[in-house]
Amino acid sequence: MPAPRPEHSLVPRPRKVSARPGRFTLTPDTGIRAYPGAEGAADLLRTLLAPGTGLPLAPSATGRIVLALDPQLSGLGEEGYGLTIGPDTVLLRAARLPGLLCGVQTLRQLLPAEALSAGARRGGAWTLPCVEISDVPAHPWRGTMLDVARHFQPVSYLRRYVDLMALHKLNTLHLHLTDDQGWRMPIAAYPKLTGIGGHRSQSMAGPPGGPVESFDGVPHSGAYTTRELRDLVRYAEARGVRVVPEIEMPGHVRAALAAHPELGNDPSRRLGVWTKWGVCDTVFGVHEEVFDFCRTVLDEVMDVFPSPYIHVGGDECPTTEWENSPAARDRAAAEGLPDARALHGWFMGRIGAHVTERGRIPVGWAETGTELPPEFTVMTWRDPAHARAAARRGQQVVAAHYRATYLDYAETDAPGEPLTQPGPPVELRTVHGDRSLTDDWEPGDAVRLLGTQAQLWTEYAPTPDRIEYQTYPRLCALADRAWSGGGDGWPGFLARLGHHTTRLDALGVRYRPWGSPVSPRGVATPGTHARRVAETP
Secondary structure, three states, rough: OOOOOOOOOOOOOOOOOEEEEEEEEEEEOHHHHHHHOOOOHHHHHHHHHHHHHOOOOOOOOOEEEEEEEEOOHHOOOOOOOOEOOOOOOOEEEEEHHHHHHHHHHHHHHHHHHHHOOOOOOOOOOEEEEEEEEOOOOOOOOOEEEOOOOOOOHHHHHHHHHHHHHHOOOOEEEEEOOOOOEEEEOOOOOOOOOHOOOOEEEEEEEEEOOOEEEEEOOEEEOEEEEEHHHHHHHHHHHHOOOOOEEEEEOOOHHHHHHHHHHHHHHHOOOOOOOOOOOOOOOOOOOOOOHHHHHHHHHHHHHHHHOOOOEEEEOOOOOHHHHHOHHHHHHHHHOOOOOOOHHHHHHHHHHHHHHHHHHHOOEEEEEEEEOOOOOOOEEEOOOOOOOHHHHHHHHOOEEEEEHHHHOOEOOOOOOOOOOOOOEEEEEEOOOHHOOOOOOOOOOOOOOOEEEEEEEEEOOOOOOOHHHHHHHOOHHHHHHHHHHHOOOOHHHHHHHHHHHHHHHHHHHHOOOOOOOOOOOOOOOOOOOOOOOOOOOOOOO
């Protein structure tokens, strides 16, 4: 297979690329002609290119860069686009605005990599190769989950995170906002959630149960304002990215119980925000005050986040407290449940019904593929077979198998790497070769497969540098698989990635150099991760 020309080394790979002779030159006089409905894409192109190129790309009725919406291009769907670059004109068309936004990212990648850098050269010629591209994504859900509960990240970094997602045509930022170790979203009705739940006294260092397990004594705090979150939603939307919030329940709620002990199974007990990693055995009670709380919280969440999908957690919920609680056992009996363990499905059913009544779609983690009520979209992480089982039941599915999409595992097992979650590495090739999206799907079930996403739990990634080191270039591989199905295979992806890393360099991404046995960029940071550690039987 011939190596692609550097400017055609696009990530993700377009469905169809045809090279043409010649180049289009951008000059200070080059304008953008945006037809009705395309103004947002024109603004984005101008915003993204101006810092690196110094070109104004002003609006012009005779501009040689033409952006147009054409609803008749029905074959392009919601996010597909057509791009034709000739020596005199650039024409970008789509049926819907998200398609134009995806096409804008392709235009960025076709320019020299220096155009992506805010510190790039000014003046001189900026050229695009003449080419014709027809592009449609393979899957509508192409995402990444970022855990800001264990280690808070400022909203300024979340914007950068969105920008890097959009460059790779990833369209879903799953924001993990609450957990045992922190509550990061303000709720007006319950100010203690961030006032108390947003602060922990220390964290655990070293492998859980291992010889170096200790407490680092470093307090950790952080919470967003409602305005910051609303602005983030608008910022992401302008780049074709939706933000899906996650509020954990009925487990992973220790931070909430630190703020509101009355919501627990022993209201007289006073707890702190959890300072360990892993799965905490404290869970919500099942009295009506808990459901009043959850409904109020979710209503505020849905007011801030317009996403059709609302993630409510649902997994890793120990039932020991319910089994030992007379009140919980009585509730199970009153609801006609066989035992206290069945309260989990009943709890999720009540929460899911509330989300559905508000016109949204509840999403939950699935450990076995059977525990979520039918109205839920299922996010399967333990076993690819769970995704197919959920689809056969008629549920929508996001495939997130931990052995191919969890980026908190090391990329290699070479000595000298920073601490990561214990377990076999999730290699770059493994991410790109994930067969969860293609194997053993019957046509009737495949229509319910929304797509996939990467996960980064942040016990080991307390800083933006560590986040980007753990994420890239593996997220490039996932984006390629989710958008194009990995069409040109592993060798083709590697050939394109070789040039694509020049774009990451221009953007200052602190990625792990692929193919390197030991990272020169990694800085060992104390921490450990016990969430979702257990191997699938």
